Amino acid sequence: MSTPTPGSTDVLTVSSPEQEQAATAAGSGRSATERFQEKARAAGGEVDHERVSAIATDALHALHDVIRRHQVTYAEYDALKAWMIQVGADGEWPLFLDVWVEHVVEEVANADRKGAIGTIEGPYYVPGAPEATAEATLPMRDDEQGVPLLFQGTVTDLEGRPLADAKVDMWHADDAGYYSQFAPEIPEWNLRGIVRTAPDGTFKIHTMKPAPYTIPHDGACGALIRAAGWHPWRPAHLHLKVSAEGSAPITTQLYFEGGDYVEDDVAQAVKAALVLRPVAATSGTGEEVTYDFALDPA
Ligand code: MBD
Ligand code: FE
Numbered sequence: 682m683s684t685p686t687p688g689s690t691d692v693l694t695v696s697s698p699e700q701e702q703a704a705t706a707a708g709s710g711r712s713a714t715e716r717f718q719e720k721a722r723a724a725g726g727e728v729d730h731e732r733v734s735a736i737a738t739d740a741l742h743a744l745h746d747v748i749r750r751h752q753v754t755y756a757e758y759d760a761l762k763a764w765m766i767q768v769g770a771d772g773e774w775p776l777f778l779d780v781w782v783e784h785v786v787e788e789v790a791n792a793d794r795k796g797a798i799g800t801i802e803g804p805y806y807v808p809g810a811p812e813a814t815a816e817a818t819l820p821m822r823d824d825e826q827g828v829p830l831l832f833q834g835t836v837t838d839l840e841g842r843p844l845a846d847a848k849v850d851m852w853h854a855d856d857a858g859y860y861s862q863f864a865p866e867i868p869e870w871n872l873r874g875i876v877r878t879a880p881d882g883t884f885k886i887h888t889m890k891p892a893p894y895t896i897p898h899d900g901a902c903g904a905l906i907r908a909a910g911w912h913p914w915r916p917a918h919l920h921l922k923v924s925a926e927g928s929a930p931i932t933t934q935l936y937f938e939g940g941d942y943v944e945d946d947v948a949q950a951v952k953a954a955l956v957l958r959p960v961a962a963t964s965g966t967g968e969e970v971t972y973d974f975a976l977d978p979a
Pocket of ligand 1: 776779780801802803804805894896915948950
């Protein structure tokens with residue numbers, strides 16, 4: 682990929698779809714599970730038996746306490762077993778955990794940060810998206826639907842010093858709520874790309890504003906949502922990972938003020954500082970918004 686000449690916009694290359702999957706919970710669940718297994722294998726790691734025992738003991742005690750408090754019956758226990766088996770069969774453990782558990786892991790992980798506000802990663806990040814510098818359009822189809830959005834800003838350290846060559850890695854759903862590589866017939870890197878900041882720390886990313894999004898609900902997670910009388914919606918969101926040499930990377934999401942489900946996200950991942958207020962674009966059609974990231978030291 683080439684760096685654009687001043688004033689021009691780099692269009693990130695789009696390659697053709699590679700995987701055959703149905704746009705079903707089981708289809709995207711299988712993709713998310715396989716991707717996660719690759720990541721987990723790469724991580725490896727030592728086992729701290731004391732810590733495993735302490736956490737597993739407390740987790741089990743918490744569950745025992747729920748059973749006593751609610752006088753859980755054998756019928757309900759069997760329903761839980763059947764449901765957990767189905768979560769695995771549908772490949773939905775990444776979805777289940779990221780929707781209902783990850784937000785607290787993120788809260789703990791980022792408690793001491795001073796700079797940019799983080800939130801959950803979710804199940805649909807893929808490393809290795811096409812890269813460009815300073816200003817780029819995310820890979821998208823010729824007839825990509827939605828409102829054009831210019832997302833721009835500056836990456837700095839905590840003192841406000843611009844960070845050159847920082848990575849702004851963005852991914853999001855299309856206007857119909859589907860993520861490339863987790864739904865069929867979408868070009869591989871559609872609406873995924875990495876833009877490196879200019880020497881003054883700035884970046885500009887042209888994309889299509891995403892729409893509110895329902896998590897897959899034709900599988901086991903959907904069964905839980907229906908059985909509990911909940912809803913499967915997330916507000917429209919942009920996912921981001923921002924990183925730079927010598928800084929602590931941040932994983933976050935940004936939302937749109939006044940949008941549906943901003944106050945009622947199924948994944949409980951909205952924070953006030955993450956809500957954007959876009960304005961009409963100053964050139965071209967659509968909207969634009971500026972959002973800056975201050976990275977904590979590594
Ligand atoms: C998503 O797109 C997402 O961001 C989360 C957190 C869970 C499921 C799908
Ligand atoms: Fe998402």
